[in-house]
Each structure stands twice: as C-alpha cells, then as structure tokens.
Amino acid sequence: DAGVIQSPRHEVTEMGQEVTLRCKPISGHNSLFWYRQTMMRGLELLIYFNNNVPIDDSGMPEDRFSAKMPNASFSTLKIQPSEPRDSAVYFCASSQSQGPQYFGPGTRLTVL
Amino acid sequence: DAKTTQPPSMDCAEGRAANLPCNHSTISGNEYVYWYRQIHSQGPQYIIHGLKNNETNEMASLIITEDRKSSTLILPHATLRDTAVYYCIVRVGHNTNAGKSTFGDGTTLTVKP
Numbered sequence: 001d002a003g004v005i006q007s008p009r010h011e012v013t014e015m016g017q018e019v020t021l022r023c024k025p026i027s028g029h030n031s032l033f034w035y036r037q038t039m040m041r042g043l044e045l046l047i048y049f050n051n052n053v054p055i056d057d058s059g060m061p062e063d064r065f066s067a068k069m070p071n072a073s074f075s076t077l078k079i080q081p082s083e084p085r086d087s088a089v090y091f092c093a094s095s096q097s098q099g100p101q102y103f104g105p106g107t108r109l110t111v112l
Numbered sequence: 113d114a115k116t117t118q119p120p121s122m123d124c125a126e127g128r129a130a131n132l133p134c135n136h137s138t139i140s141g142n143e144y145v146y147w148y149r150q151i152h153s154q155g156p157q158y159i160i161h162g163l164k165n166n167e168t169n170e171m172a173s174l175i176i177t178e179d180r181k182s183s184t185l186i187l188p189h190a191t192l193r194d195t196a197v198y199y200c201i202v203r204v205g206h207n208t209n210a211g212k213s214t215f216g217d218g219t220t221l222t223v224k225p
Contacts (some may be wrong), residue, residue, distance in 0.1 A: 004155075043156070043199075043215040091155050098204075100146065103155030 004104035006092050012110045018080040021107045024073055025094030033101060034067055034077050035091040043091070049075065082111045116200045121220045124194075130187040132219050134200030137181040143204050145176060147185045148215070149196040156199065156215070159185065190223045197221075 005024040013019055025032050033048040047057040049069045057067070064083070069075040079086055089108050093101040117135040124130040136145065146161040160167055160174045162183075167174045173186040187194055199218040 042217060043150075089153075093155075100158040100161060101148075101156075102158060106153075106155050 004092055004094055004102055006090075006104035006107050008107060009105065010108045010110075012112065013082055014112050015083055016081045017111075018078065019082045019086075019109060019111075021077040021090050021092075021109070023075045023077070023092030023104060025075070025092070026102055027073070029094035029096045029102075030072070031095045031097070031101075032069060032075050033093040033095070034075070035093065035103075036088045037091060037106075038088045046077070079109075082109075084111045087111050116202060116216055118198075118200055118216065118219045120217065121222070123222050123224055124187075124190045126192060126223055126225050127189055130190040130194065130221055130223070132185040132187075132198050132200075132221060133182065134185070135182045136200070136202045139180050139202050140204070143202045145174065145180075145183050146201050146203065147172070147174065148199045148201070149194075150199070150218070151193075151196040159198075190221075192223050192225065195221060195223045 004026055007022045011019060031048060031050050034046040035043055036046055037043045044059055046059040047067045048055055052069045052072060065079055067077045077090060087110050089106045091103050091106045093103040095101045144161050144163050147159040148156040149159055150156045160169055160172050162174045162176055164176060164180060174183060176183045197218040197220050199215040201215055
C-alpha cells in the first residue's frame with residue numbers, strides 16, 4: 001500500500017489567495033483526519049470524517065477553512081482567503097474504524 | 113480524553129534500550145494508550161498501542177502499569193534513526209479533543225553514538 005498521499009508537498013502563496021490541500025487516504029480506511037502543526041501550537045486536530053461524513057470540525061480555526069470528503073478515497077482542505085498566520089505543515093491521516101492513525105507526509109504551506 | 117505527561121527530552125546511547133515514560137493518571141477504563149513518533153519534518157508514525165496488557169511488536173514494547181496510570185515505551189536497541197519526538201496519547205477510538213494540542217509536546221529522544 002502506498003500509504004496516505006498528500007499533495008502538494010509544498011505550497012507557497014500570497015495572502016488573500018485560495019489554497020487547496022489534497023489527501024488520498026489508505027484504501028479501506030473509513031476515517032480521515034486533518035491536522036495542522038506549528039512550532040507555537042504543536043500538532044492540532046482540525047477536523048475528522050467517518051465514512052465521508054464530518055464528525056467534529058470544532059478544531060477548524062475560522063470560516064476561512066473548509067474541508068470536504070466527496071468519496072472514500074479523496075478529501076480536500078481549503079483556505080480562502082489565506083493569511084500569513086496559516087503558514088504551517090498540514091497533515092492528513094487515516095484509520096480503519098477506531099484503530100491507529102496513519103499519517104501522510106504533510107503539505108508545507110507558506111503564505112506570504 | 114485523558115491528558116498525558118511526558119519528560120521534554122531524553123538521551124540514550126546507541127545500542128542501549130530507550131525507556132520513555134508517560135503518565136496518564138486520569139485515564140478512563142475504555143481509553144487506549146497510543147504511542148507515535150515524529151522524525152524531523154516527517155508525518156507522525158504509529159508505533160504501538162494497548163489497553164491494559166503489555167504489548168510488543170517489531171518496533172517496540174509497551175508496558176502499562178496495573179493501575180493504568182502510567183506506561184513505558186521501550187525501544188530495545190536504539191539506533192541513531194530512532195532520534196525523534198515521541199508522543200504518548202490516550203483516547204477512546206477517535207480523538208474527541210478537537211481544537212486543542214492533540215498530541216501534546218512529547219519527548220524528544222536523542223540517540224547518541
């Protein structure tokens with residue numbers, strides 16, 4: 001198995017632009033998680049899905065952030081408009097039911 | 113979810129066992145103990161988890177005290193590649209602690225030649 005796939009690996013954009021991060025979970029996993037990691041705040045859970053349905057999005061920082069999971073093999077995290085304080089590494093993880101989470105390599109986002 | 117406490121840093125000599133402690137004194141009966149590690153700039157990597165019994169896999173061993181208030185992750189023969197931040201978390205199934213620093217600060221393990 002290829003593991004969790006994230007794209008792009010690096011993204012540099014200017015303030016105000018829309019950013020879309022993509023994630024392909026491990027085949028057969030039915031839960032998907034989006035995390036954000038910064039030096040100041042550590043690794044934070046933003047939102048998670050179970051069977052493509054958002055279960056808890058209380059970690060999403062603002063309305064500028066939105067996440068979708070249109071099918072079992074794809075999810076997006078969108079930031080519109082982006083701000084410099086959104087600069088971070090964004091990780092996607094997947095799990096089978098309530099088992100261990102397996103993380104992707106992350107997307108390093110820089111907003112200028 | 114229960115809060116965990118880990119030492120911020122530890123050193124270990126290459127080839128020796130690394131024993132990483134974690135306190136989780138408020139753990140509930142249905143919460144599992146999970147260990148992950150994060151090597152610089154990579155995504156966190158699952159290591160092992162357990163409920164009450166000790167567990168062992170190809171990466172490590174997990175020792176959970178009888179009262180379940182603490183645990184120890186053991187890397188039997190540490191190598192330089194084991195240098196990483198190790199996170200101990202406790203949770204029932206999916207994490208319900210959204211919006212907070214889910215993984216805490218972890219323990220930075222440095223394996224020295």
